[in-house]
Amino acid sequence: MTIQAPIIARRSPGPQGEKIITLAALAVGGQGGGVLTNWIIDVAEANGYHAQSTSVAGVAQRTGATVYYVEMCKDTGRMPVFALSPSEGDVDIMIAAELMEAGRAVMRGFVTPGRTTLIASTHRIAAVSEKVVPGDGRADASQVIDALGLAADQVVAFDMETLAAKAGSVISSSLFGALAGSGALPFPRDSYEAVIRKSGKGVDASLRAFGLAYDCAKGDAAPPATEGVKPHIRTLSVPARLQAAWHALEARVDRLPAQAQEIAGLGLKKVVDYQDIAYGGQYLDMVERAAKADAAPFDLTQAAAKYAANALSYDDILRVADLKTRASRHQRVRDEVRVKDDQLLQLTEYFHPRFEEFTTTLPARLGAWLQQNRRAEAFYTRRLDRGRRIRTDSLMGFGMLWVVSALRPWRRSLLRHQTEMAHVTAWFDQAMDIAATDRALAAEVLANRRLIKGYSDTHARGLSKFDRVMSALPMLRGRPDAADWMRRLRMAALADEKGNGLDGALKTIESFAA
């Protein structure tokens, strides 16, 4: 049999012109797809339609992608033959309860130009595969949004999750409202609302979400702004006696190339908050050194401003103790977990300091000596190496962390600081050395700092990835595409945990460098 191009045949209507309407809903398990389907059946039946629904239950509650399918037809006294599952090119209304599910509907051929009304919530629920990437593994939403517009006859797409949350309800209500507001079904608004009322659970909130989505879908109201990033508002506080020194640092920022001032300003605040004013000076030395070697558009200076700030603010126990005991942090937690005024908040922190963290938090010589001491390590492992649950809403727990944070003035003498600074210096010097011949490559070398993150084993793995990426330098230096390759190596290193992709990329470089 020869392979035929897909047949896009249309359903023919009944003798009185009555048509079967097909509707499919793609949801992530737990989103209430079942509730939505029942509502749609009820509203169809209430309007004198035959309706039939099917679903693939079973995994519906278990976070996978799930399809619900409804067919309906005006009741003329005979029973139509309804199909039991959606067919490619034969879906009139496609409801997708999440952006990537809308993309999946397009991929599966359920969204057809000239036929399908697509009702999609544009919010994201990251799939496991997007979350486990050590870098940023999230799918490119813009590609999907573009495709929706091309594939569908009519698109009703906005963030229905945020809208439902605003109304104190769940997404099934806002999807139902968007369906009603889209006008894709020939049913009046009040018949939808009657169905919600009849369902008897959380009626008011459901109706609110329904109404908001209805207006957006109809075009009577602007959909909510896409849930953007809401960075924490940070406030700078400078004690009177530090004002002068601080202003001097600020003045140095102002003398940097304009392109780098904003990021250097942020970096400066970060390192001063991390340690002290002098540390800010040390930071600006580095940025100024990069600026001196740089020229417009000053990418190298910007990279230096960003990554030197991160490198100087390495994550040690002092830092963690400091962050965990701040007033602003306490308030942020209250907001995040939504503690009401008449409720109390108990906070437990999960710590697990190993021998390594313990020794590196000691004065350098003592720490280094202890690290060589097998018996001390054995003792620590046996007696002290376990998870600590610290209650920071109690005086005892808070006090402990507060004391650790108060070690800050002595940080420079601790073993960890010396190790970190040796590494930072080597890295930065190398970048500056490269900058003399290849500024773009130098900027990429600075950006490799992104690979070093996390604590304990994760930190060690980050360091090893950093070293492996940097090992390509001798092979790359002098090549016109060196910077591009360095960037590719870094992205490969961020793509998986073990760095298998990185190994492949390194092999490629070895092959052409040989």
Place this chain on the structure above:
Amino acid sequence: MAERSFKKEVEQLRMGAGGTFRGEGILAVTKALLENGVGYVGGYQGSPISHLMDVFSDAQDLLAEYGVHFENSASEATAAAMLAASVNYPIRGAVAFKSTVGTNVASDALANLASGGVTGGALVILGEDYGEGSSIMQERSHAFAMKSQMWLLDPRPNLTSIVEAVGHGFRLSEASNTPVMMQMRIKSCHVHGHFTASDNQRPAMTVSDALQNPKRDLSRIVLPPAVFLHENEKVERRWPNAVDYVLQNNVNEFFGNPASKIGLIVQGGTYNGVIRALNRLGLADIYGETDIHILCLNAVYPLCDSQILEFCDGKDAVLLVEEGQPNFIEQSIGHMLYQNGRTTVLAGKGVLPMAGEYTGKRLIEGIAGFLRAHAPGLLPPAIAKTNEPEQTGIPDLSKVVPARPPGFCTGCPERPIFAATKLVQQELGEHHIASDIGCHLFSIMPPFDLGSTTMGYGLGPASASALQNRDKTGKRSISFVGDGGFWHNGLTSSIGNASFNQHDGLIVIVDNHYAAATGGQDVLSSRAANKSRKTNNPIAKAVEGMGVKWVRQIDRTYDVTKMRDTMIEALTSTEPGPKVIVASSECMLNLQRREKPALAKATRDGKRTVRPRFGVDEDICTGDHACMRLSGCPSLSVKDTGDPLRDDPVAAIDQTCVGCGNCGEVADAAVLCPSFYQADIVSNPTASEKRRASRTARIIGWLQSRRDARRMTFA
């Protein structure tokens, strides 16, 4: 307690003649059983038929009113064996399970049942788990019908037809002394529709009546020489009687115009899809009126030769729509036509795909292909000649849209078990891991990627039995089995086997207090009180009873450190024989369904309540996502910080967090990072608690401002 309650829906089961019954396919089946005077009902849950068991369960009182005995069978084998009550007594019995896996388990009893034959109608309702949404290997129940000679009904997927098929099933079974299977595809189990009800019938004879008046008949017992008699009886008496019943009662249906030169023979279950395809080809209206002649086989086994030959007479070509492979029906009909010297062309597989579900697209392409070859004049010109242009311009999203396989729910107690397993492997190296059937099989998916095989329900440890290391200090196998699988088959086939053969592998019994994957049905070891079932039988005791010496009970799986250390102990212990860890924590879905409303009510009533939640300090999180590689929890995800100094999104926990503690425990056990915190929100705190809290807050505030007075902060 099952995941879904049908308490409200089962009230409809009392409906009398003439009423319009609305509901799902499975509910309609239950009503049909009552209308047909069923005497006893059993079965084992499993998609797509799980809810049928839940309906039976929720209808227990009603069933009892009619004198109908109902039980939750221990396995499909038990359910099938239960039908023995219809061998000697004229009592109608029905059992339900998932097929083909359930039928596999049941086939010993089914074969015995089919050999001796039945007096009362014996009906096996099969949830045919085939095609999209299926969770098992793709096979056909049809083969079981043929091998044991049981009849197989495949009704059209609408409630009226399904209800009629139940009646036919019992009567056909009685007319031919043969058990009957009725298959329902995934979607017809869950199809919502309506039918006109009849009155319920009490069974003519109840199981109690039978016990009071026991009967036996040596010729019905499956032992030589009776077995030879049975075989002859099957072909000489039972088969012809069945064919007579099917023909006389019009079990199979004809549609369309008998004068048509072409015809379609379809399995009942595919009828709606076929009509839709014809409709889209312009050859049928939405009510199924068509000029093409259709023979709809609601009984797919046995086939009635005379009916099929008559249908084919005068036709140039016939298309057989037979889903699944091998193409048993096509082979039979081809044989029939050949033997009888007919020249009608038989098309089937070839025009239609050999394997896979017959979706709308495949049917329309198959039927159009058949018509192009044999009746091109019938097709609308556009489709007969050229097709509508292919869709173009829609970008390929397959590289963008991530796969979304099912995984552990938020707060699932099985997640920490597999997080611990991953940590064990980090410490001791990769191991051979044998998986089983159940929610815990989600371990094979990211982020855990654990498990090599799954060989059947309760057979996880059995499937590792060959993998016995001769080096006693070498690596051992790790196998998993759930509590559902354990009681289904695992106790004997896995644990008993390992104990008897002194297998030294590690067996982890994942005990979430329910048969959770199938919808949270109770099992023997469930901890809840069940008014009609005996629960609270500890798994560990059963394991010890099998002779296992090394048994560890862990009552809080969320303790990842303990989980990991116990597993390491098992894998390094010098004790011979199997090491069994019973890892118990309640299924979070069930727990939340019970506790959440109770907690909300207590809070409303002014009682002191504590609600735990987890969070991440985004300033401390470095965005490596190591925590997610050990979790995959839906409530733990990534978010942007909006900080220009940072490149990677950080971890964040959303409002759906149930505070199970896995994040913190994993961060601790794997020594990940200190960014997790547990926030216990105390509602209606006591007065002294409030005083203490405000005093502490004042002191903490003083300490904070003292520190901040001496330094610059930007937070």
